[in-house]
């Protein structure tokens with residue numbers, strides 16, 4: 001397991017919390033390594049990024065976002081909602097674990113057992129379902145994913161949500177209201193109104209244009225406080 005001694009948002013040893021989980025280990029930050037004098041300076045690691053996938057078709061391609069984030073120097077951990085696991089088969093789960101080097105988590109840990117993931121410095125919810133957006137804004141924590149993102153608002157972590165839902169679902173008045181509430185609380189929700197979305201029943205035709213890169217770009221630069 002990789003864990004970093006420091007991050008832009010957390011000083012060494014400051015991560016804690018019953019949900020996300022850290023094992024308390026502190027390892028050397030590669031950025032502290034002076035290397036040889038002829039080495040070009042390395043960009044420091046960005047920290048630990050939780051990618052939280054919900055039950056919508058793009059979750060089958062979550063590896064795209066994993067790779068983009070890793071290229072941006074994030075140590076990536078994947079959390080899936082129970083509904084998301086119905087979209088990803090066992091091979092897909094194994095591939096995500098091999099890619100990230102961390103177990104893919106779906107359920108709360110059993111009380112008293114060790115945490116298996118390093119604590120998060122930032123989180124992206126993508127694809128974010130209508131269901132999870134609505135429950136998140138209401139503070140409901142009946143999945144591990146919701147528990148993490150609900151608590152993360154209180155921790156003031158950088159948070160980005162990239163919804164994938166259809167025009168009719170998003171036109172429900174609760175959805176727009178909840179998006180606005182999440183934004184007020186500092187979450188960057190990449191949503192431009194129901195007219196920007198696809199028609200019901202056509203989601204599979206829009207997978208290739210789902211803008212994973214926008215979620216990553218929406219995270220604040222290192223050292224910059226999240227909005228809100």
Ligand SMILES: Cc1cc2nc3c(=O)[nH]c(=O)nc-3n(C[C@H](O)[C@H](O)[C@H](O)COP(=O)(O)O)c2cc1C
Pocket residue numbers: 053054055056057081082083084128129130131132133143164165166169203
């Ligand atoms: C085939 C299929 C496709 C779905 N596509 C979407 C979708 O694109 N967006 C969405 O918000 N919900 C979609 N849903 C519904 C969610 O999976 C459902 O609301 C679920 O409870 C979401 O749980 P979660 O938010 O915990 O992941 C889909 C369901 C199925 C079975």
